[in-house]
Amino acid sequence: MNWCIYYRGSLSSCNYTCAYCPFAKTRNTRAQLARDRSQLRRFCAWTRAQSNRIRVLFTPWGEALGHGYYRRALVELSQQANIDRVAIQTNLSAPLDDLQEASSRLSLWATYHPGQTSQARFLGQCARLEEMNLSYCVGVVGLKEHFPEISRLRQELPAQRYLWVNAYKRETGYYSAQDIHFLKSIDAYFAYNLHRYPSFNSACRAGESSFAVDGDGNLRRCHFVGQVLANIYEPDFESQLGPRSCPNASCGCYIGYVQRPQLRLEKIFGDGLLERVPTSFSWSG
Ligand code: SF4
Ligand code: SF4
Numbered sequence: 001m002n003w004c005i006y007y008r009g010s011l012s013s014c015n016y017t018c019a020y021c022p023f024a025k026t027r028n029t030r031a032q033l034a035r036d037r038s039q040l041r042r043f044c045a046w047t048r049a050q051s052n053r054i055r056v057l058f059t060p061w062g063e064a065l066g067h068g069y070y071r072r073a074l075v076e077l078s079q080q081a082n083i084d085r086v087a088i089q090t091n092l093s094a095p096l097d098d099l100q101e102a103s104s105r106l107s108l109w110a111t112y113h114p115g116q117t118s119q120a121r122f123l124g125q126c127a128r129l130e131e132m133n134l135s136y137c138v139g140v141v142g143l144k145e146h147f148p149e150i151s152r153l154r155q156e157l158p159a160q161r162y163l164w165v166n167a168y169k170r171e172t173g174y175y176s177a178q179d180i181h182f183l184k185s186i187d188a189y190f191a192y193n194l195h196r197y198p199s200f201n202s203a204c205r206a207g208e209s210s211f212a213v214d215g216d217g218n219l220r221r222c223h224f225v226g227q228v229l230a231n232i233y234e235p236d237f238e239s240q241l242g243p244r245s246c247p248n249a250s251c252g253c254y255i256g257y258v259q260r261p262q263l264r265l266e267k268i269f270g271d272g273l274l275e276r277v278p279t280s281f282s283w284s285g
Contacts, residue, residue: 001086001209001241003209004274005180006122006223006255008217011036015061016116020141020168025059033278037069039215044073045230046217050082055274056191057109059223059255065094067106086277091171093117094127100132107135107275114140114149124157130158137276139164142183146172154186159221159283163187164276169252185285189268190277195230196252197260204251205259212258222256224248272274 011027014021028036039277043114047054056077064070065088075098077086085105100108108129112122129136138157140150142165154163165187167172174193175183183190206212207221217233219240220226225247230240251257258265258273270279 005056006059006212007056008059008061008212009036009039009224011064012061015033015066015093016063016111016113018116023034040069043213046076047083048080052267053084055085057274060089062145063091064088066089068098071098074106075102078102085274092122096125098129099134107277109137109275111139112153114146117239119149119153126157126195136278137162137164139166141166142168144179147182150186154283161280162278162281165190169196193254196250197257199251200249201245201259203261204246208241210259222230222259224251224256
């Protein structure tokens with residue numbers, strides 16, 4: 001079976017301070033970063049020892065690409081025979097030159113955060129990815145005060161690059177019909193992200209072919225269900241993988257709901273499902 005792995009080590013720091021950030025805003029000490037680095041090294045060594053084909057998305061609880069040890073790991077994983085895709089969620093503020101040696105199996109999930117950097121600088125980083133011929137998607141959180149910036153970003157990005165919008169779901173009824181119309185004109189697949197899906201007892205690939213791994217190797221279905229099913233560093237962990245239904249009432253985040261077979265999002269994203277890159281895309285305005 002092919003595996004889709006969401007890895008989140010113990011890193012918990014970021015160079016940005018987004019008000020809507022769902023993650024802990026902490027500063028990591030040198031000792032904490034050393035621990036994160038050694039966890040990452042162990043995880044990468046584990047992937048090398050597996051006979052399964054693997055796709056891995058790094059979903060750090062902060063910004064990881066700014067650390068050289070993550071950039072090196074991404075390059076090495078992209079060159080590894082049993083890795084079909086390696087991707088990372090990033091604010092794209094880090095220097096990118098280290099990624100030049102990566103294979104085409106590397107993909108970046110880049111999020112633009114208005115107010116934390118200039119749009120010109122962010123677009124400059126996207127242009128660098130174009131020069132390097134690296135796969136990437138771009139996204140934003142759909143806050144209403146950012147609509148003008150979102151519109152400009154869409155105009156400026158190459159038409160073949162997908163710009164996704166994550167719906168702001170913390171306030172019920174946040175969007176008017178006109179807002180939704182605007183956001184759909186930016187992101188043709190925005191409607192998929194607009195809702196939380198009732199998921200209790202329904203089928204999900206999480207815990208079977210897809211799973212989340214933390215820095216200590218604990219394996220969970222996904223990032224949204226706390227129950228530890230196994231530890232990847234123990235010999236029989238695979239015996240704990242199998243068909244399961246969701247224990248949560250709902251699922252509302254892309255990195256969760258794409259694993260729900262009912263949505264059939266493979267039709268849109270194909271091999272780019274994990275890293276949110278549609279099979280073919282062209283924005284026509
Ligand atoms: S860039 Fe991401 S991790 Fe950093 S503060 Fe913003 S939302 Fe949080
Ligand atoms: S439906 Fe969502 S929350 Fe439930 S197991 Fe799947 S990914 Fe996790």
